[in-house]
Amino acid sequence: MARRGGSLRVGVTGGSTADTLDAHTPVDNPDIARVIQLYDTLAVFNADFAVESALAEFIEPTVDAAGWTIRLKPGLVFHNGKPVTAADVVYTFQRLLDPATHASAAPQLSAIDLNNIRVLDSLTLQLNLKRPDVTLPQTLALYHTGIVPVGYDPRHPVGTGPFKYSSFTPGKQSAFVRNDRYWRPGEPYVNQVTIIDYPDDAARVNALLAGQVDAIDELPLGQVDAVAHRADLRVLESQTGDWLTFTMRVDVPPFDDERVRQAFRLVVDREQMVREVLGGHGVIANDLYARYDPAYLSTAPQRHQDIAQAKALLKQAGHENLTVELVTAPVATGLMESARLFAQQAATAGITVHVRQVTPGVFFGDNYLKWPFAQDDWFTRNYILQAYDGTLPESPFNETHWNDPTFTRLVAQARATVDQSARTNLLHQAQQIEYDRGGYIIWGFTNQIGAYTAKVNGFIPSRSGLPLSQFELRRAWFTA
Structure with a gap:
């Protein structure tokens, strides 16, 4: 006990x-x-990565998910003894969406209409959204959406x-x-x-x-x-949905040619990466994130190293004997090791990779999100929220500069689609686009x-x- x-x-x-x-x-x-x-947040992800209520007693949508009712658990108090009320939740949303805050969750919460929130009683509020959003409970379970009291000052932090x-x-x-x-x-x-x-x-x-x-x-x-x-x-x-990736900027040469991106994906020996870089503490990935999302495209053929096809694609693209710089930094387990191993694997396809190691400060400095060819790692997320974080034109961390109108439309439609079967179909189409011509090389899911x-x-x-x-x-x- x-x-x-x-x-x-x-x-x-x-x-x-x-x-x-x-x-x-x-x-x-x-x-x-x-x-x-x-x-604490209104909801939370449990150990199986399913959403559960936390400070909220319930978070319930309207039929079309264009409105959500949130009711707090009774008897909640902040550290200073002040009761937690619906007014504090409204204030928290206002702060999260204030551009001056630079809140990490602002893009995911952008559907909330701050001018159209109704406080029904001291514990209950109704959100009326600018557009339907079925992912709201997932967003409210993110660790950086904690509820704070009206007048919150992070220099003197008070929470629940x-x-x-x-x-x-x-x-x-x-x-x-x-x-x-x-x-x-x-x-x-x-x-x-x-x-x-x-x-x-x-x-x-x-x-x-x-x-x-x-x-x-x-x-x-x-x-x-x-x-x-x-x-x-x-x-x-x-075992997690954390993923390690190489990032190819799709808007600059040579990665603006999807044949080059396909070739680079075929260069990778994923099994060797997991075995040697992770010491077996992970599993191979297939250039798609969100492995625990119910809509994960598990039917996509698993990519394996194919040097002959990689060479053929590079020749078609006019990029035989290609030389590129790969920027890396010690910001996550396995990044630098996978960079060096990738360089060895790519050499067998006639690609010369110059690995440039920089400090974390330089990596995340002025050129962050600008490197033509670099690396990153991400925590577990479901597909729509990950897309809004990293693969839409307005995403705060669009490191591949991905901007595909069809993809963007499909993800937006999926976020507004209540029916799970219909939403899954839309997400399968979006994932197929990323799988075919995206800017990520996602080679492994890592254990924590x-x-x-x-x-x-x-x-x-x-x-x-x-x-x-x-x-x-x-x-x-x-x-x-």
């Missing part, structure tokens, strides 16, 4: 002086870990989360204390959580080995076996691997891709 007490120390990948406590603008793992302790703010030093660490008014019965179990930033993998692992932290995210693949063989440590491995000491309990595998049971540290407890 879970017991209360103790102080949990967690080592988290990344961190810088740009770290934030803002509920709506987390960027890296430490930011994400902090907001999940401080704030399992832990309350105690201290914060950007780039170093943050501390949070147990919220005794938390709405989930019995949780959280520990009295305090300290999140410690570790930009360096070796330092993070050494901190766990030395007992300086109780858990770490992003266990390097080369350390998995060593940790697994220690009696005082445990490895937490989750963390580690913790044997005295910690409560961590469970999760499909979401967020580390350490989606950073839901409210679940963790210590053995006596």
